[in-house]
Amino acid sequence: MRLPWTGQVSYKPSSLFRLIEELNRSIFLPHIQRPFVWEEDQMLRLFDSLMRNYPIQTFIFWRTKDEIKARKFMERVEWDADLSDFYDPGKSKKDVEKVFVLDGQQRLQTLYALFCGPITSADNRRAEAYFDITSGIVPDDRGLLHRVQFFGGAAPVSLVPHRRRAKPRWTTKFRGSSRPHQFLHGQSESHDPLDKREAPPQAKEREKRVRRNSGQLLSLLREEKHFWIQELDGVANEYPYDRILDIFVRVNSGGTNLDASDLMFAAMKEAWSDVEEVIEQTTEMLNGTNLQFDKTFPLKCLLVAHGRGAEASPEKFTGPDGHGLMSAINTNWARAEQAFQELRDFLKNDLKIYADKVIRSYNSFIPLFDFLYHNPKPNEPTRTLLKAYHYKAQLFGWYSQGTDTVVNALHTIVGKPNPGGFPMTEIKDYFKKRGSATELTRAHMNETRLRFILLNQVYVDQMGASPLDVNFKGNDPHVDHIYPQSMLRSKLGFLSADINHLGNLRFMGATDNIRKRSELPAEYFARMKAGGMDITKHLLLPEYARDPAKLAFDNASYKEFRDLRFERMWDILSSTTNPEVT
Structure with a gap:
């Protein structure tokens, strides 16, 4: 009491x-x-x-x-x-x-x-x-x-x-x-x-x-006039630890010195003194591929997996309920640690995510952890659906608003043993009711804001690696036009919608992009091919990779190449984003 x-x-x-x-x-x-x-x-x-x-x-x-x-x-x-x-x-x-x-x-x-x-x-x-x-x-x-x-x-x-x-x-x-x-x-x-x-x-x-x-x-x-002290005398009066903790949290939450995770750690340390060090190590592990998770992310994962909701606050870790939660987290830490490691391996080996440029919301990973916590070591068909969930979440902005509400709703779907695999149908039903898209269409592929994510998805599927995993700082890939946009506009008279078409876009290292300038595609890719580069991974069409001369600079040749390449990209993107359909 x-x-x-x-x-x-x-x-x-x-x-x-x-x-x-x-x-x-x-x-x-x-x-x-x-x-x-x-x-x-x-x-x-x-x-x-x-x-x-x-x-x-x-x-x-x-x-x-x-x-x-x-x-x-x-x-x-x-x-x-x-x-x-x-x-x-x-x-x-x-x-x-x-x-x-x-x-x-x-x-x-x-x-x-x-x-x-x-x-x-x-x-x-x-x-x-x-x-x-x-x-x-x-x-x-x-x-x-x-x-x-x-x-x-x-x-x-x-x-x-x-x-x-x-x-x-x-x-x-x-x-x-x-x-x-x-x-x-x-x-x-x-x-x-x-x-x-x-x-x-x-x-x-x-x-x-x-x-x-x-x-x-x-x-x-x-002189005793510059520094003033308020002292809570717990020797002469009753100041139990839970009251002191409450005071500490309230005092520090009013300023900018402590963020949400700091305040939660203050509340958690009473039950598990090493919790902050453990969470910091977990966050560092998750960021092993240059991502930007903060310490609040694993805390929210643990709250959700233990049925306490995604709303992170220090009060959840205080009092009898808080002590019970911390006891459960401590007891089940080996299970949680395995789920965090599986999530990290999934990000690195399956999704090949090496930069937050292709992530619109980090909170979308919380349901992935929740599922792995209750369903460890998923098989290959389940992993395919997990990848599809990720792509859908990023492309369709599933976490653009009401994030905690979304995470809590998905917990009722994924936060339990699912012997049938990842419950994609139930998840899609939930987002359909919210008015969100749930399946990739060709129309999505020409949305400018999505092209970086879509291109990365294509390259990961075709190359088995991310173009964002670069060896040299400053050489992150740029979005490059295969047919130079300036020449398409000035010499062939195309408008922006035809020029900035996904079928004409690829990734190119920043350094190479500066050197390339406005070289015509037939000469450029012929030179790259002669230099031993596998140009198929960029052109996606074997017939053009075998004979770059087909990339002739005229209206008909450009439109034919662009449209054929767009359809090839559609095949790749629809199979990875909509595997439950295709």
């Missing part, structure tokens, strides 16, 4: 010195927190805001003695750190008092890096923050008034100019110290930030800026 809200929350100020002193001593991160994700620019903006005396959001802490995994803040910021390296087993134990940060990880880790610890630079070096203590006049091109930069070792000599030049003087943390109260004890390279040789007005103004900046830094470090 959920305890009533008591409203007993302490609200108190703190100095920055005290906050940083307590990090990794009494203040830790709970395991539900995601990694540190702020970019360097965000870190510098926080510092600039504090130097301008702008207010920043309140931190929310939770004091507890519960057995919760406690994670340390990074003493040196690593951008791709393994979070398991930072867990403190001693502080994680039951009856050991600790304070967890529910809201404020990014800001606190930034403050630690700026005032106490380094970051890891792009070249994998230790880099510390240096502050131009004379800054504060004009904002830079990013709108920052107070300049901070991270350097490996001491600030470069070029940034510590000769005293006679009115340029930045850089100060850093006191060398050899791990505590922030010595932050201002000295300037890099022993240079005095106040240039006594400058003209009196400039020197006086410069001195005022240095004193103002120094005073603000000391105020931030020493």
Whole structure:
């Protein structure tokens, strides 16, 4: 039973010195927190805001003695750190008092890096923050008034100019110290930030800026007025974990720091601490052919397969129902993992998908997972229907609207053992009722928006490989006109509908397309054939591949070739998209 809200929350100020002193001593991160994700620019903006005396959001802490995994803040910021390296087993134990940060990880880790610890630079070096203590006049091109930069070792000599030049003087943390109260004890390279040789007005103004900046830094470090903490005291009051989790989710869902999957992981980790790592590995596996799945996709797959609906929300993983769901997911993970692997193999080996250019909706793959979860290791006839489902879904926009509604409806059809194979008839009946097309027609083949997907489908069927699986970045295939469009228009007088006809289109590598220009097809394909290229896979008609001279440049020859090739493409596309009909 959920305890009533008591409203007993302490609200108190703190100095920055005290906050940083307590990090990794009494203040830790709970395991539900995601990694540190702020970019360097965000870190510098926080510092600039504090130097301008702008207010920043309140931190929310939770004091507890519960057995919760406690994670340390990074003493040196690593951008791709393994979070398991930072867990403190001693502080994680039951009856050991600790304070967890529910809201404020990014800001606190930034403050630690700026005032106490380094970051890891792009070249994998230790880099510390240096502050131009004379800054504060004009904002830079990013709108920052107070300049901070991270350097490996001491600030470069070029940034510590000769005293006679009115340029930045850089100060850093006191060398050899791990505590922030010595932050201002000295300037890099022993240079005095106040240039006594400058003209009196400039020197006086410069001195005022240095004193103002120094005073603000000391105020931030020493005075208890810049940082405010709301502390939920779970030692003196009742703050059970499920209530804290609810608070965490609500606090973070109001901003842009966490996406849907992050919030769901926060809710899921109570029942399965390793779930985020497992899902990340699954997402990486699915993206093995250059696709763009995000972590929400496998979570939605699991929700659907376990009958909880496609609507993804953290609330589904909390409370008794959520615990039951997580227990089922954990218990049946081997089965789910196999289904994810079969889905990935299907994408790679059957559909040959190597780019999201040929995918109009990633959500169309959820019913495929749902079917494989309940019907593992499908036979060849079933795989043929699975491919047809995919092509129909992409070509006819089955998931262009009401995605979750569609996925939930299809779960009632595919989310169970289907000994008769993939239930294509029932799926088509459902989409017919929604007013969607369910079978490919010749009219679909001349829809401009579909030609990339259709061409890829033809090449996959004929070549057994995807033209999008390229070895060199930037050589992705272009849609090319076999008979050059400019010459068809200018010399033979054809209009766009006849020129941009699917029967006249093929794929061609970007590099080759640039070189080809407006060469006539008979000469071009004769040259390719002489060079040992199999031109049949492009022309699709063996008689033309045997004798490219048949590609004569006149009205009758063009129309005959185009229409014959279009019919050959229709044979290929209808057999792969409509196998249940043909």
